[in-house]
Amino acid sequence: MTDDAPTGLAIALEPLVTRVLAGNPSPFTNSGTQTYLIGTTDLAVIDPGPDDADHLAALLAAVGERPVRAILCTHTHRDHSPAAPTLQAATGAPIIGCAPLALDDAGPRADASFDTGYSPDQVLADGEQVAGEGWTLTAVATPGHTSNHLCFALEESGALFTGDHVMGWSTTVVAPPDGNMAAYMTSLDRLINRPQDRIYYPAHGDPIENPHRFVRGLAGHRKQREGQILRLLEQGVGEVSAMVERMYVGLDPQLYGAAGRSVLAHLIDLESRARVAAEGEGWRLRA
Numbered sequence: 001m002t003d004d005a006p007t008g009l010a011i012a013l014e015p016l017v018t019r020v021l022a023g024n025p026s027p028f029t030n031s032g033t034q035t036y037l038i039g040t041t042d043l044a045v046i047d048p049g050p051d052d053a054d055h056l057a058a059l060l061a062a063v064g065e066r067p068v069r070a071i072l073c074t075h076t077h078r079d080h081s082p083a084a085p086t087l088q089a090a091t092g093a094p095i096i097g098c099a100p101l102a103l104d105d106a107g108p109r110a111d112a113s114f115d116t117g118y119s120p121d122q123v124l125a126d127g128e129q130v131a132g133e134g135w136t137l138t139a140v141a142t143p144g145h146t147s148n149h150l151c152f153a154l155e156e157s158g159a160l161f162t163g164d165h166v167m168g169w170s171t172t173v174v175a176p177p178d179g180n181m182a183a184y185m186t187s188l189d190r191l192i193n194r195p196q197d198r199i200y201y202p203a204h205g206d207p208i209e210n211p212h213r214f215v216r217g218l219a220g221h222r223k224q225r226e227g228q229i230l231r232l233l234e235q236g237v238g239e240v241s242a243m244v245e246r247m248y249v250g251l252d253p254q255l256y257g258a259a260g261r262s263v264l265a266h267l268i269d270l271e272s273r274a275r276v277a278a279e280g281e282g283w284r285l286r287a
């Protein structure tokens with residue numbers, strides 16, 4: 001986490017892209033959520049962020065008199081979408097983007113980290129676009145971190161807004177049941193196979209300027225984690241908490257729960273490939 005984060009300032013990153021940092025730093029958000037304004041004469045806003053009065057005032061100051069054509073959300077975690085209705089009330093812009101989660105179909109999905117009030121005016125399917133003067137954003141479906149995660153590609157500049165799918169400061173939490181490791185790995189491949197992307201702007205952390213090499217590194221890291229889990233199972237370490245202690249030496253204790261969810265996500269993925277099975281409180285290798 002950086003101490004000198006420019007919270008509330010509108011910072012131009014390239015002609016069509018301006019960033020405003022929200023004041024919600026935490027072990028899960030780095031210095032905070034980064035909201036992006038797209039366009040010059042009219043705008044789209046990507047990931048309006050937490051419903052925080054200071055952040056909304058900073059966004060409205062950055063928007064000025066310009067019309068907002070769309071409020072886009074990459075996914076519905078509470079640090080990304082809750083400001084959407086407040087920004088809508090202030091600008092009249094439609095909320096367009098990721099789907100709401102079906103929170104009522106599985107108890108554990110009604111997780112405290114989800115924005116259950118999210119209600120889009122229009123859901124973008126993979127490949128669908130929203131455009132303004134001199135800018136076109138295309139939805140790139142990237143489930144894994146959440147089942148409804150979208151990245152947005154700015155066609156005119158080769159920038160990809162990666163939300164929490166690929167971040168510039170930390171690996172992504174993949175927490176079942178909504179988070180899905182197999183889907184996440186497929187969504188990493190999806191980005192590796194998009195040569196048109198020149199730079200990533202994540203919701204948390206610095207811009208990523210070598211995006212394809214970076215994503216290959218992330219995929220390799222997850223493969224290493226999977227290998228560690230299989231070796232621990234070979235040694236008879238079958239409980240998630242015991243695996244986290246051995247795999248994440250020196251981790252901030254506040255992140256132990258999230259690390260455990262990511263280990264569980266690997267185990268569920270391995271189970272779906274018939275490599276492991278649940279047994280009692282833990283897991284074992286399948287013969």
Ligand SMILES: [Zn+2]
Binds near residue numbers: 075145164
């Ligand atoms: Zn998230």
